[in-house]
Amino acid sequence: MSEIKKFLYVNRKAPYGTIYAWESLEVVLIGAAFDQDVTLAFVDDGVYQIVKGTDTAGIEMKNFSPTYTALGDYDIKKIYVEKESLEKRGLTVDDLLDLKWEDEDEDWAEKDSIHVVSSAELADIMDDADITLSF
Amino acid sequence: MKFSIQVNEGPYQHQSSDTAYQFTKAALEAGHEIFRVFFYHDGVNNGTRLTTPPQDDRNIVNRWSELAAEHELDLVVCVAAAQRRGIVDEGEMQRNGKDAENIAPGFRISGLGQLIEAGIQADRLVVFGD
Amino acid sequence: MLHTVNKSPFEKDSLAACLRMSKDGCAILLIEDAVYAATDGTAVSDQIKEAMKTKSVYALKPDVDARGMSGKVIDGIELIDYAGFVSLVADQNSTQSWL
Numbered sequence: 001m002s003e004i005k006k007f008l009y010v011n012r013k014a015p016y017g018t019i020y021a022w023e024s025l026e027v028v029l030i031g032a033a034f035d036q037d038v039t040l041a042f043v044d045d046g047v048y049q050i051v052k053g054t055d056t057a058g059i060e061m062k063n064f065s066p067t068y069t070a071l072g073d074y075d076i077k078k079i080y081v082e083k084e085s086l087e088k089r090g091l092t093v094d095d096l097l098d099l100k101w102e103d104e105d106e107d108w109a110e111k112d113s114i115h116v117v118s119s120a121e122l123a124d125i126m127d128d129a130d131i132t133l134s135f
Numbered sequence: 136m137k138f139s140i141q142v143n144e145g146p147y148q149h150q151s152s153d154t155a156y157q158f159t160k161a162a163l164e165a166g167h168e169i170f171r172v173f174f175y176h177d178g179v180n181n182g183t184r185l186t187t188p189p190q191d192d193r194n195i196v197n198r199w200s201e202l203a204a205e206h207e208l209d210l211v212v213c214v215a216a217a218q219r220r221g222i223v224d225e226g227e228m229q230r231n232g233k234d235a236e237n238i239a240p241g242f243r244i245s246g247l248g249q250l251i252e253a254g255i256q257a258d259r260l261v262v263f264g265d
Numbered sequence: 266m267l268h269t270v271n272k273s274p275f276e277k278d279s280l281a282a283c284l285r286m287s288k289d290g291c292a293i294l295l296i297e298d299a300v301y302a303a304t305d306g307t308a309v310s311d312q313i314k315e316a317m318k319t320k321s322v323y324a325l326k327p328d329v330d331a332r333g334m335s336g337k338v339i340d341g342i343e344l345i346d347y348a349g350f351v352s353l354v355a356d357q358n359s360t361q362s363w364l
Contacts, residue, residue: 005255010361012282020143023176026215030247036255044282084285119285127266127288131254132361133141134262136355143364150297151271157327161347167355259354262362265271 006037008129011046015064016056021049022064024135029067032074039129040071041122043082047089050081050114052097065097072101072113079113082122138162139253140172143264145180146195147188152181155263156198163206171209171253172199174242176264179222182212184239196239203241210242211249267357271297271364274309279363284312289319292357294350295342296325303329304337317341325350 009028015021031038042050049068056063071079079099086092099113117125126132140159144151159169174181186196203210212222218231224238238244254260268287274280280302283293293316295303302309303324316322317339326344329335338344345353354360 007251007254008361012279012364019176023216027175027247027250031251034248034251034255036251043286044278082286123286123288126286126361127291127359129359129361131260132262132359133250133254133260134264134362134364135143138354154271154296157347158350162351165348165351167351259360261269261354261360262364264362264364 004035004037005130006039006128007031008039008041008126008132010041010043010126010132010134011049012044013135014045014048015054016059016061020135021046022062024133025064025067027133027135028071028076029074032076038076039078039080039125040076041080041082041125043085043122047081047085047091047096050079050097050099051091051095068097068099071099075101077101077111077113079115080122080125081114081116082119083116084119086116136259137168137170137257139170139257139260141250141253141260141262141264142172142174142178142181143176143262145177146186148177149265151263151265152178152195152199153193155261156195156202158261158263159208160202163202169206169208170257171211171249173250173253174210174212175216175247175250177216177220178264179212179217179220182210182217182222182239182242182244183237185237200239200241208241211253212238212242212244213250214244214246217244267292267294267353267360269294269296269360269362270299270302271295271362273298274302274307280309281312283363284316287320292321292323292353294323294325294345294353296328296350300324300328300332300334303339303342304334305339306337310339313339313342323349323353
C-alpha cells in the first residue's frame, strides 16, 4: 500500500509536567520520514507546548522548544492552534514560537506554519484525518 | 477489516491497557485482523514479564502474551520509551551493557516507525491512553 | 467519525473539548471514567442532551456497570459492549481518542 494517508497529531497536554508532549514530538519527527500528509493540532493545554520563552535549566529537563522550531525542516508546515484554547489561557499568537517553513516553489520564501483556527475549523480538520494520534 | 492499536499507559495504574485488551479480543472474535499493537509512553510497562499481580487479580501482561500466542499478534514495545523505563530484551541488554532482560513472551522491542507503519497499513487505528 | 472520551467530565475537560470540536452526525463513545457523563441529573447532563440532538452518543456498558451507574443513564444513550465498540470503529471512517 503506497497511498498517502492524512496523519493528524492532536496535542492536548502541557509540556514538562508529563512526558506526553516530548514523546509525541518524537513520533512526529520519526513519522516525517514516511512521506505522509502530516498535520499537527494544539488544543487545550497543548497550546502551552509551543509558547516561547521557556527555560528548563532550573528543572534539569531538556528544553525541547528548539525542536518545534525545526519542524519546518522536516516539511511539517500545517500546525493548527485552537483560538478558544489560546483565549481561555490568556494567550495570543504573539506568545507562541515563530514557526516557519520554506516554500520551495516560491524561491524558499519563509511562511508561517502556525494557523490559529476556530473550534469549528478544527472539527473539519479532525474529521478529514485518516489516522489521528492523540497525546 | 485491519485494525492497529496503540496503548499509551502501563498496566494497573490506568484502565487503558484493559480496555485495549478487551477491544482487541472483541475485534479478533468478530473476525477482524489486528495488524499490530503498539505500546508507547508508560504503555511499554505492559511488556515486562516480571510483574506479579495478586492471585485473585487479572494478569494483564500474561493476558496479552496469551492473546498474542493464540492469534499471532504483533505486540511492539517502542524502543526509545522502553529504554527510558527499563524494558529490555536480549538485544537491548547486550547493546546497552545491562545485566538482565525482562521482555514478556510475545512482545518485541522496535522503533517508532512501527507505529507510523501501523497507521499506514491498517484500516483503523485506535488509541487507548490516559 | 468516532470520538472516544475516557475522562470524568468533573475532573478533566476532555468531554467539553470533544463536544466543541466534533461535527454534527458524528458518533461519541463514552468509556472508562467518561461514563459518568452519560448519567442523568449531573452538571453536564444538559450538554450531553444538547449534543444528542445532532450526534450519536454511546456509552460502554461494562464500564457503566462496573461503576454502578446502570440505573442512571440518560434516555437515548445507547449502551454497547466491546463488540459494539469494535463495530462502531469499523463503521466510522476514523477514530479520535480524546485522551
